[in-house]
Amino acid sequence: MRLLILSFLKIFFRNWRAMFFVILLPAAIFLIAAFLGLERVIKLEMTAEYDAFLLSGVIAFAMMNTGVYTLAYTIIDYRRGQILKRFAVTPLSARQFIIAQTISRFIIALIQTAVLLVLGFWLFRLHFSLNILALPLIVFVGSTIFLNFGFLIASCARDYEEAAPYSSTIGLILVFLGGVFFPTENLPMPLARLADALPLKPLSATLRHFFFGARLPDQADLLILLIWLIGLSYITFLVFSKRVYK
Amino acid sequence: MNPIEVKNLKKSYGKVEAVRGVSFAVAEGEIFGLLGPNGAGKTTTLEILEGLKQPDSGKIKIMGLDIEKNLSEIRSHVGVVLQSTGLLPELTLAELFELFAGFYENVRPVQELAAEFDLIEILERKYSELSGGQRQRFVLALALLHNPKIVILDEPTLGLDPAVRQRFWDIILSLRGRGITVLLTTHYMEEAEIVCDRVAIIDYGKIVAQDRPTKLINSLGVISRVKFMSSKTINLSELEQITGIVSVRRDRYVYDLETEAPEASLRELLAWEKDFAGKIFNLQVETATLEDVFLKLTGHSLRE
Numbered sequence: 001m002r003l004l005i006l007s008f009l010k011i012f013f014r015n016w017r018a019m020f021f022v023i024l025l026p027a028a029i030f031l032i033a034a035f036l037g038l039e040r041v042i043k044l045e046m047t048a049e050y051d052a053f054l055l056s057g058v059i060a061f062a063m064m065n066t067g068v069y070t071l072a073y074t075i076i077d078y079r080r081g082q083i084l085k086r087f088a089v090t091p092l093s094a095r096q097f098i099i100a101q102t103i104s105r106f107i108i109a110l111i112q113t114a115v116l117l118v119l120g121f122w123l124f125r126l127h128f129s130l131n132i133l134a135l136p137l138i139v140f141v142g143s144t145i146f147l148n149f150g151f152l153i154a155s156c157a158r159d160y161e162e163a164a165p166y167s168s169t170i171g172l173i174l175v176f177l178g179g180v181f182f183p184t185e186n187l188p189m190p191l192a193r194l195a196d197a198l199p200l201k202p203l204s205a206t207l208r209h210f211f212f213g214a215r216l217p218d219q220a221d222l223l224i225l226l227i228w229l230i231g232l233s234y235i236t237f238l239v240f241s242k243r244v245y246k
Numbered sequence: 247m248n249p250i251e252v253k254n255l256k257k258s259y260g261k262v263e264a265v266r267g268v269s270f271a272v273a274e275g276e277i278f279g280l281l282g283p284n285g286a287g288k289t290t291t292l293e294i295l296e297g298l299k300q301p302d303s304g305k306i307k308i309m310g311l312d313i314e315k316n317l318s319e320i321r322s323h324v325g326v327v328l329q330s331t332g333l334l335p336e337l338t339l340a341e342l343f344e345l346f347a348g349f350y351e352n353v354r355p356v357q358e359l360a361a362e363f364d365l366i367e368i369l370e371r372k373y374s375e376l377s378g379g380q381r382q383r384f385v386l387a388l389a390l391l392h393n394p395k396i397v398i399l400d401e402p403t404l405g406l407d408p409a410v411r412q413r414f415w416d417i418i419l420s421l422r423g424r425g426i427t428v429l430l431t432t433h434y435m436e437e438a439e440i441v442c443d444r445v446a447i448i449d450y451g452k453i454v455a456q457d458r459p460t461k462l463i464n465s466l467g468v469i470s471r472v473k474f475m476s477s478k479t480i481n482l483s484e485l486e487q488i489t490g491i492v493s494v495r496r497d498r499y500v501y502d503l504e505t506e507a508p509e510a511s512l513r514e515l516l517a518w519e520k521d522f523a524g525k526i527f528n529l530q531v532e533t534a535t536l537e538d539v540f541l542k543l544t545g546h547s548l549r550e
Contacts, residue, residue: 081332
């Protein structure tokens with residue numbers, strides 16, 4: 001499985017377009033949104049505060065994109081190109097395949113997060129109070145949740161055309177209620193509660209805590225993330241191994 | 247114990263019955279072919295044997311093991327060439343060998359395998375950059391990487407040009423001496439005749455006949471033709487004496503003999519010619535093929 005993880009990483013680093021979308025695009029989105037002065041639109045007084053808000057949102061947003069779009073489309077390619085089938089006739093199990101994908105994408109998400117953090121420190125002089133050991137843990141939880149979305153989209157959709165509406169609907173709802181560009185607290189009550197229950201908002205909120213000097217994240221957010229992580233991983237394993245990995 | 251035993255296998259997709267009670271057994275070291283037109287149920291049968299599809303009913307034993315309970319052990323002993331193989335497109339052949347070697351316990355050295363399949367010079371190339379023949383050689387080498395006892399090939403020469411196809415047959419035939427059991431599907435009758443020790447003819451999800459190719463051709467009383475011209479008129483009753491001859495016709499200079507035993511008839515004809523005052527020339531033999539057997543058994547052609 002170590003070799004499979006290495007292979008997935010090799011594939012990623014040989015694909016310049018994938019690198020662009022995964023590493024540079026989130027950075028660009030962050031910079032553009034930060035310099036646009038969106039804080040005036042949503043009436044946040046302090047610019048520095050908004051930059052920190054935005055940075056944690058974009059980190060979570062980038063992880064979501066990797067799962068909901070990139071992974072979903074990659075798995076559809078593997079499925080249609082008979083690549084999964086060739087793996088399926090070897091002793092490599094569906095579980096091992098999922099784990100190898102998850103670990104390699106987690107490593108990529110770490111790099112992605114590191115690039116965004118460095119940008120935040122360097123350009124905006126943000127402070128990050130997080131225990132350095134907790135960061136990979138949160139990235140792992142967040143990245144895995146959204147990878148599961150990707151696996152499930154690819155399990156339901158046979159081709160890009162079918163996947164596109166799934167990905168964009170899920171992506172739109174998650175971003176709209178994800179606390180990426182604006183706080184969800186200002187939303188009408190039912191929407192704000194829904195935002196709390198979906199995974200993107202708790203993830204960006206958890207990351208955000210550490211920009212504002214907190215030592216521990218909000219426990220309700222963590223609980224919701226864990227429920228999503230365990231529930232989705234279980235469903236993904238069942239659906240992917242029964243319906244897709246063959 | 248036969249390495250592959252299949253009993254009364256059935257599989258439907260909705261209302262379409264793809265496999266309707268297929269039974270066969272492949273002996274150790276044997277090259278066994280499933281011959282039939284597209285849509286006959288060959289690929290479905292193989293995919294069930296590879297554990298990719300669940301049968302509706304039927305019993306399958308591979309190396310004496312039950313396919314449902316021991317699938318992962320079976321997979322470590324079986325090499326597979328799928329009908330169309332996809333491999334991670336960004337990786338080179340060397341990297342793909344290394345990756346797949348990681349899935350098995352006991353693998354052959356890549357250099358040795360690459361030398362055997364004439365892949366040394368293209369090891370640093372990517373799978374997507376290879377020609378059809380190179381791809382098929384690589385895919386077969388990959389299937390043999392872990393010293394499998396059984397190799398399953400689904401239409402291995404589909405879309406290859408004739409010269410490349412013949413080269414691929416040589417490689418498959420070379421597996422025979424090594425005790426590897428081979429199960430393949432094809433809809434090329436020459437392929438089945440040349441490569442396979444035994445053939446099962448499959449049509450609409452059922453096996454209609456199975457035996458050695460020559461036996462299938464002969465046993466059904468399929469007729470071969472011997473045609474020639476003669477410098478002097480021959481008395482037709484003389485030709486009717488020859489072993490195996492069923493009927494004799496003459497059309498001006500051309501003699502048209504139907505025979506059930508082409509080799510024997512031909513030998514006798516040539517022996518008879520020595521005492522014949524004239525000379526026979528333009529000798530042609532049109533032997534029956536598995537195509538004729540298929541036509542006779544199913545009432546339609548393989549290519550339909």
